[in-house]
Amino acid sequence: MDIFEVINKRRSVRNYLPDEVDEKDLKIIVDAGKKAPKAGPFQITVVTNEELLRKINEFTIDGMKNSGNDLLVEKANTPECNPIYDAPLLILFSAPDENVFGGLTASAAAENVILAATGLGYGTCYLVSPTFAFQTSKKDELIKELQLPADFNPLIAVSIGKEGENKFGVPQEEINNVNYVK
Numbered sequence: 001m002d003i004f005e006v007i008n009k010r011r012s013v014r015n016y017l018p019d020e021v022d023e024k025d026l027k028i029i030v031d032a033g034k035k036a037p038k039a040g041p042f043q044i045t046v047v048t049n050e051e052l053l054r055k056i057n058e059f060t061i062d063g064m065k066n067s068g069n070d071l072l073v074e075k076a077n078t079p080e081c082n083p084i085y086d087a088p089l090l091i092l093f094s095a096p097d098e099n100v101f102g103g104l105t106a107s108a109a110a111e112n113v114i115l116a117a118t119g120l121g122y123g124t125c126y127l128v129s130p131t132f133a134f135q136t137s138k139k140d141e142l143i144k145e146l147q148l149p150a151d152f153n154p155l156i157a158v159s160i161g162k163e164g165e166n167k168f169g170v171p172q173e174e175i176n177n178v179n180y181v182k
């Protein structure tokens with residue numbers, strides 16, 4: 001797939017098959033994240049451990065419930081709330097708190113990962129919701145299990161896996177949000 005096909009093909013996937021992501025593909029995907037523009041240190045953490053994925057999902061729901069954001073609270077209180085969508089693999093992008101550009105750096109790496117994974121035929125979703133797990137009392141436990149460098153916090157995540165039946169995709173709207181200044 002050329003780059004424009006990849007860009008046009010990418011959509012948020014919210015239902016995954018349990019199949020593992022191939023090791024060679026994973027290396028290509030992670031390398032793409034490392035090659036993104038960056039401003040300061042950041043960490044890419046690949047999680048495939050099922051128990052840890054389950055915990056991140058569960059504590060994300062707890063964090064959403066306490067977020068103070070009406071939409072997230074409402075979503076978290078539905079029985080079908082499943083913020084990481086049973087993806088077999090989650091990549092977390094973390095940066096130290098003192099790096100004011102940490103979120104932007106993490107985001108650039110996440111998009112590179114998303115495009116690489118899309119090009120290799122995987123479904124992905126850009127996810128801010130798992131960061132709510134780190135605003136709960138389970139934060140230190142999760143940070144320890146993720147083996148993050150000291151003072152690094154997850155700022156964004158990407159779920160990756162083979163796409164299941166597309167249950168939660170929304171049609172892409174054509175929005176007029178470009179202006180040209182000549």
Ligand SMILES: Cc1cc2nc3c(=O)[nH]c(=O)nc-3n(C[C@H](O)[C@H](O)[C@H](O)COP(=O)(O)O)c2cc1C
Binds near residue numbers: 011125126127129170
């Ligand atoms: C900053 C940001 C945070 C997002 N967080 C989530 C999330 O937590 N969960 C989710 O399902 N989608 C999340 N998305 C994906 C958007 O919902 C999605 O990109 C948007 O609806 C457009 O749909 P598309 O990706 O299929 O084109 C996020 C996107 C962005 C840019």
